[in-house]
Amino acid sequence: MRPARKTVGLALSGGGANGLSQIGVLKALEEENVPVDFIAGTSMGAVIGGLYSCGYTPLELEKIAHTLPWSSIVTIGRDDYSRSNVFLEQQRVRDRATVAIRFEKFKLVIPRSLNSAQALTETLDLLALGALYPAGGDFGNLPVQFRAVTTDLVTGKRVTISSGSLSEAMRASSTIPVLFSPIRRGSEELVDGGLVANLPVDELDAFRAGYRIAVDTHGSMYASGRELDLPWKAADQAMTILTKLQYPAQLERADIVISPDLQGHMATDFSDIDELVNVGYLKGKALAGTIKRSISDGGPEGPPVNIRGWRREVRFPSDSPEYIEHYRIVSGIVRNATDAKRALAELLGTDLFTRVRAELDTRRKRVLFHLEPLPRIERVRISGGPAGVLSPDLQAAPFQPLMGRAYTNREGTRALESLVRAYRDKGYVLVNLRTPSLTKGTLSVALTSGKTGAIAVSQDRNITGPTPVEREIRIDTSRAVVFSDAKESIDNLYETGVFNRVSVTAEEPRPDDEHLNSALLKFKLDEKPATVVRIGLRYDETNNAQALVDYRNENLWGSTSSLGGWLKAGQKNNIVNLEFNMPRIGSTQLTMSSRAFYDQHLFDHSNIVFDPQFLSQSSVETGSYDITRYGFSTAFGSRLGKNGRIIADATLQHAESKQDSETGVALGTGEADLLSLGSQLTLDSRDSQLLPTKGNLTNIRYSVTPVTLDNSELFWQFSGSHEENIPLSGRTTLQLSGLFGVSSSGVPLSEQFFLGGPGTAYSRRFVGLPENALPGNNIAAAGLQLQYSPPGEIIFPASLRLIYNTGNAWDRRGEIALARLIHGVGTAVVWRTPIGPARFTVSKAFSFLRNADDQETSTLRFSDTVLYFSLGHDF
Template sequence: MKFFFILFVAGVMLEANLSTAQETPPARTVRLNPVGEKLDLLHRSPEMRSRIGLALSGGGARGFAHIGVLKAFEEAGIPVDFIAGSSMGAVIGGLYAAGYPADSLRHLALHTDWGQLFRNDPSRQSLFVTRKPDQTDHTIEFRIRGFRLSIPGGLSVGQKLQHLFTSLVLSADYRAAGDFSRLSIPFKAVATDLTSGQRVVMDHGNLAEAMRASSAVPVIFQPVERECRLLSDGGIVEALPVDLAREMGSDFVVAVNTQDELRTRDQLAAPWDIIDQVISISVIRASQTQKAAADLLITPAIGDHPSSSFTRIDELIRQGYESVGPHLSAIRAFMKTHHKPVSDDESAGRVSIAGCAPQDEKRLEAALRVQPGGPASNDLIRQDLAMLYGLGTFADVEAEVTGTPQDRHVRYLVTETPLLTGFRMEGVSVTDSFVLVGLLQSRIGRPVDLKRLRQDGDTILKWFHDRGRTLARLETFTLDPATGEVLAVINEGRIAAVRVEGNRRTRDGVILREFPLRAGDVYHAPKANRGIVAIYGTGLFESAALDIVRENNRPVVMIRLREHPSHIVKLGARFDRERYGEGSLALTEANLFGTGASLANRALYGNRRRHYDVDLRSDRVFKTYLTYRLSGYRHEHDRYVYDGLRRVGDFRETRHGIRATIGQQIARFGAVSLTARVEGVTDRPYTGRAPSGRGDIRSLIVKSQVDNLDRYPFPANGHLHETRLETAGAVFGGHQRFLLGYGSFEWYRTLAQRLTLRPKIVFGVGEGDIPFSEQFALGGMDSFYGYRADQFRGDYLFQGSVMLRARLYPRVFAEARYDYGGVWQQRQDFRWDDLRHGVGGGIGLDTPLGPLEVHYGSASFGAREVYVNLGHRL
C-alpha cells in the first residue's frame, strides 16, 4: 500500500512538472549578427522597419526632376529601399541605386553635353590625325551590307550614351556581380520587347545596358539586343512601374510622375510630333492604373517643358525638389506608425541592459522599443538590437529572453568594442598600405567606433577609385575583439583576361592594340575608357561596349562589339563663289582583309575642279604607331591669274602622280611623316597672261602635324599646327630644283563659354627655281579678307590674323577677323610698311549639309569681297 502511495505522489509531481514545462518555455537567445570569433565589418545589419519603394516614370528631359525628388528625400532623412524605373526614370534610378547621391547626379546633369550623346560620329579627339579629315570630307555617308543598303534602327546607335552609362556604373555593377538586387539600393528597370510587345523586367546582367535599353526612345535610338530580345523604351508598356516596386518588397510606394502631357493642336505640325502624340496617348492611358495603385503620387510642376529639350535642367531639378515638400508629413507619418508586423502574444515584464557603463544603462533602456508591459516579439527585439549595434560602440549585442509568455524578462547583453591596437593590410604594396593607414579616422589606442571604422573602409575604397582602380574591393574587413586588430584584405582588381566578342571580320589584334590593358594589369578605369573610345574611333564598329564579368573571383574584361559593314559610299556637295558647285563620290573598303587598312576610290567633279584619287592607307602597322599611305591621283584645277587687284588671265593646272608616305602617330593629337612625291604638272593657258608648260617634280617632304581641335568646323578649343619642309632636285630624277619651308600655327580658346579667340601665324620660305604651281598663295575667306582665293603668289609668305567668334545660338555663329601680311618674290622685297591689312566678318550656321557661311571682307587698296559657302570642303 505504501508503495502505491509513493507511486501516486511521484506521478502527481511529474505531471505538475510537465505542466509547468509546457507553460514556461525554455529561455531563448536573439542575435542580430552571426556568431564568430571576429567581427565582420562588411556585414551590415538590416534595419527592422517597413520598406519604402520609388517608382520613377519616364518623360525624357523632364525626368531630371527625379534628381530633385531624391535630394529632398536625402535632406528629410527618408530612406529609399527599392527603386523601379522606366525610361529616364531607369537612368536616374539606376545611377542612384549604383551609389551616386543626388548632388552628384545634379552635377552630372548640368555638365553633360546631352546633345552630343545623340551623335554617332566618334569624338574628334579620339581619332588619329590621319583620320580626322575623314569626318568632314563628305555630306552624307551610308554603308552597304552584301548588296543591300544598311539602314540603322534609329537616328542614333546610342554608342556615346552607352559609354557614359558604362563609365558611371561599371564598378558598382561588378561589385554586385550583375545582380541588381545587390546594388546599394535594389533596382529594376522596365523595357519593351519589340518582337512580342511584352514588358521586360531587367534585374540582372549589365546595368549600363539595362539603363540604355529602358531609355531607347523609338526612332531616336536604336533598340538594344539583350538575351535574344530586341528592347526599346520601357515607357511604351509601363511608364510608371508602381506594381513592380510593390513586387520588389515595398510596403509603401511613392510614384514620381514626370511624363509629358499631350500636345496641343498647334504643336502637331511635324510627322514626328504626331508619332510622339500617338505613343503618348497609349502611355498616359496605361499609367492611370499605376497612378491609382501608388500609396503616394508626386507630380512635379514642370508645366509644358518638352521631353526633348535638355535645357533649364536646374529648373527641372528644383521643381522636383519643391514637389516633395507638401508630401513629407504623409511619408513621415507612415514611417512613424508603420513598422514590420509585430506579434503581441508575448509581453515584457522586465527589461534590462548589461555590459555597458552604468551611467548609460537608463539612457539606452529608454530608447528601446521593448518596454515593460509592452510586446516582446523577436522582430521587436531585433529592432532594438539593430539600434544598439548601430551606435557603433558595441562589438556584439544579443538578448536573452526568459520567463512566461505573459511575463518575459528581456535582458540585452552588449559587449563594448576593444581598444584599437593596429591595422593590418594585405593585397597592397607596403607604400600603399602606409598611405592608406594615414588617411583613416580611427586612431590606435582609442576605443573602436564601428561606424567610424566602416567609414574608414569606404575611405580605403575611395582612395583606390579616385585613382582609377575602380574594381578594387575589400575581400575581408574584420575586427578581432580579443586583440583589437583590424584586418583589411584588399583585392585591387587585377585582370584575369581581356576578351573580344562580336568581331566577325576584324582581327583580334587590330582591336586589342587599341586597348591599353592586358591580363595581369590592375584594372584602371580611365585607361579602359580611352581604349573603348579608341576602338570606336577606328570607324570599324557600330558600337563598342565594355563589360566586366567575374571568373574565379577575378575580373575578366569583355569588349563587346558590333561591326559596321566595311563597304562605305560617301557623297559630297559644296557651293562657293570661287569654284561654284562641286560634287564628290567615294567608294571605300574600310577594313581590308580585317586589318583595319582602307582602300578608297574617289572622284570629284565641279565647275573649276576635277579630282580622281585611289588611296591605300593604314593608321597603324601591327602593334606599332607607324602609319603608311600610298596615293595615285589626277587633279585638274582651273585657276585665275591676278596682277594686283586685276584678274589678267586664267589657266588649267593638271597634276598627276603618286605619293608614298610613312609616318609615326603621336598619340591622337599629332604625327610626323616622310613623303616621296613623284608628280607631273602641266599648265595650259586659256586667256590673258597665264603660265604654260610642263614640269616633273620629284621631292621628299618632311611634315609635322598637331591637331587636337575639339570639333570642326567652328572649333572652340585646341591647336592646329603644321610645319613642312620639301626638297626637290635632280638627284631624285626630277626637272625642278627648289627648297620650301612652311609653317602654320593656330590656337583656339573659348572664353566665357560663347566667345572663341583664335590667333594665327603663317610663314613660308622658298629657295631655288620655284615653279608657279608651288609658290605660296595669299587670299580668300580662310586666308585673307578682301581678296579672292590665291590672288597673290610669291616665294616668301608672312601672314597673321586674330579672329573672334561668338556663338549666338547652339548652331549659329558670328565672326570678325583682322588679317595682316603679304607675299614677296625676293627676300629683299620684304618691308614691314608693305604689309597688307584686311578686316571682315560674317555669319556661320552649322547645318546637316555642312557649314553655311556668308562673310564680307575689305583689304588694303580698296579691295572688297563677298564670300558665300555651303558644305564641307571636298
C-alpha cells in the same frame, strides 16, 4: 526579428530632364531617414535608380547631373567623335562629306537610329565602373535591390532586367527608339521601358514591398505643333502619349504618389538642373512625414505578448563593462515596453544588435531580454588593395570613430564605404571589399587587388582583328586599373572609326572563391560595316557647282586600314584619287599611306590694282590658267598622338600648267616630270575644320625636287602655317593665324604658292583678295579672326565673324618687306545647314601700293570689294 516597419519600394518614372527631380526626392527621403529597400525604374528613372542602388548618394548624383554634358549625350549626330582625337586621315575624309552610306556584302545598310548613343554608353559605363558597389551580376545583391524596365522592340513585350551589366540595363531602359540604337541582349532588341510601363509600380510586386512609393516625373506635353521642331521632341511627345494610357492602373497600385511640381517643364530641357532637383526635394520633404508614419504601422505579426507589470531584465553575452553603453541606450525601451514582440522589434531597430530574443516566464511574470550587440572594434587590419596608394593611417581613418564604443550597422557600413571611396577618389575603380570579419576585437578587411585578371572582347560582326583592338586597350593587367585607363581604352577603340558603340563592364570574382582576387573586364564592340560611300555637294562663287563621291573599305582585312578612292567633279576642277592609308602599322606608332592621283584645276587670275576710291573696280583680269598634275606618292612616318604625325614622302608626277585664255601679262607656264622628296609635320587638334572653337593646327613642310627625269633645275620649298583658336567665352572664339613659304628660284607654276580667297586646297586664305590672286615663290601672311555664335538662330544656327589679315606673295626673297604688305578686312556669317556649312563674306583689301607687285609705297588705296559665298563642305 525584423525592425518594426514595412519594407519600402520606390517606382521611378521616365521623363527625360524632368527625371532629375528624382534626385531631389531621394535627397529629401535620406534627410528624413526614410529607408529605401527596393527600386524599380524606367528610362531616366532607371538611370537615377540604378546609380543610387549601386552606392551613389543623392549629393553625388546632383553633382554628376551638373557635370555631365547633356547636349552631347543626347545629340542626334550620327557620330559622337571628338574630331581632335581621330586619325588625321579620318579627319580629312569626314570633313569633306555631307552624307555617309554603308554597305555590307554589297547590300545597303539602313541606319536604325539617328545616334549610336556612344556618349550615353560611355557615361553610364564609367559611372557604373566607378560605383562603390560592383555593378554587375545579380542586382538583388546591391545595397538597394534594383530592376530596370525595358521594351523588346521585336515582340513589344515588357522585359525586366534584374541581373547582368547594370550600365547596360540603365542604357536599355532609356534608349528612345529611332533616336538611339536598340540594345541587343540575346534575341531581344531592347529600348525605352516607357513604351510599356513608364511608372513601374507593379514591378515592386516582385520585391514584395510592404509600402509602394510612386515618383512621377513624366512632365507635360508640347502644346502646339510649332514646338515639335526637332526629331527628339517629336519622339518625346509620342512617348508621353503612350505613357498617359498606362498611368491610371499603375497609380492605383501605389500607396503614395510623389509628383514634383514641374510647371510645364519639357523633358528635353536640361538648362536648369538646380530647379529640377529643388522641386523634387520640396515635394519629397513635404511627404516624408506621411511616409514615415505609414511604414511604421507595420508592427510584428501575430497577437501581442502583454508584459505590462512584468519584471524585466537584460542579458548580454557576458558581464563585460563594454556593454554598459548599450544598456544605457536600450534601458528606456525595455523599461517602457508593454508588448514583448514590439519591444524586440524596437531593440532591433536601434541597429546596435545582430540578434535579440525574449525569454518569457509567465508563472513569475518575468521577461529576460537576450541582446547580442555588434562586436566591439579595438583594432583594424586591412590587407590587399594596390600597394602604396593609401598609407596605413589613411586606410584606418574611416574606422577610428567606431573604435572602442557602441556603433550601429549603418555606421559600420559607412566606414567600409568610406574606405572604398578613398580608393575611388584616387581613380582605382576595381578595388572592392572581400567579406570583412570581426574576431576578438580585430576587424579584418580584405580588399581586392584592383587589377583585372583578364580582358574579354566580344564583337558582333567579328570583322576587326585582335591586333587593332588590343593595341587600343590601355589597361595593364599587371597593375591596378584606374579610371583614366578605362576611359582612354573606350575612347581609343571608338575613335578608330570602325565601331558604332564600345562598352565596358566589370565582372567581380565570386565572394566564395578565395583564390580569385581580380575582376574580369569585358569590352563589347558593335562594329560598323566596313564599306562606306560618302557623298558631298558644294557650290561657291569661284568654282560653281561641285560634287564628291568617296568609296572605300575603312577596315581592310580587319586592320582599321582603309583602301578606296574619291572623285571630285566640277566645272573648274576635277580630282581622282586612289588611296591606301594605314593609320598604325601593327601595334607600333608607325604609319604609311600611298595614293595615285589626277588633279586638274582651272582658275582665273587678275592683276590686283589699288585705287584711292573706296568703291572702285580697278583690277584687271590677265587670263585663265589650267594646272594638271597626275602621278603617285607614298609616305612613311610616325604618329604623334591621334591628331599628329611626322612623315617622309616621295612624289612622282607629271605637272603641266598652261594658259587657257590671255587678256594681259601671262604667268609662266610649262610641263615637266618631277620627282620630289619631302618631310612634313602636321598637328590638328581643332574641334571643327570650318567653325573651330578650340584647338590648333600646325603644318610644317620641306621638299626638294632634284635634277632628274626632264627637270633641268633643282628647286626646294619650305613652308609652315599655324592656327590658334582661343575660346574667350562659351560663344566667342579668337583665332590667330600665320603662314609662310619660301622657295628657291625656278619653281614651276604648278608648284608655286597661291594666296587669296577664303582658303582652299589650292590657295592659302587671305580675306579681301580673290582666290588664287597672288602666286609666288615666297609668301607670308598673318590673320586675326573674332567669331561669335549667338544663342538664337538666324534661319539655321549661325556664327558671325570679323576678320583681319595681312601679307603678300613675292617671286624673289629680296622683295620681301613690311612696307609691301597688303591688308584685308571682312565680315562673314556662317550657317550650319543640314547639307553642310553655308558661308557669306564681304571683304575689302587695302594697301599703300598701287599694284600688288609694286616696289614703291603710295598713299592708302583700296582694291575691289570681294564677296565670297559657299554652300557645302570644302573638298
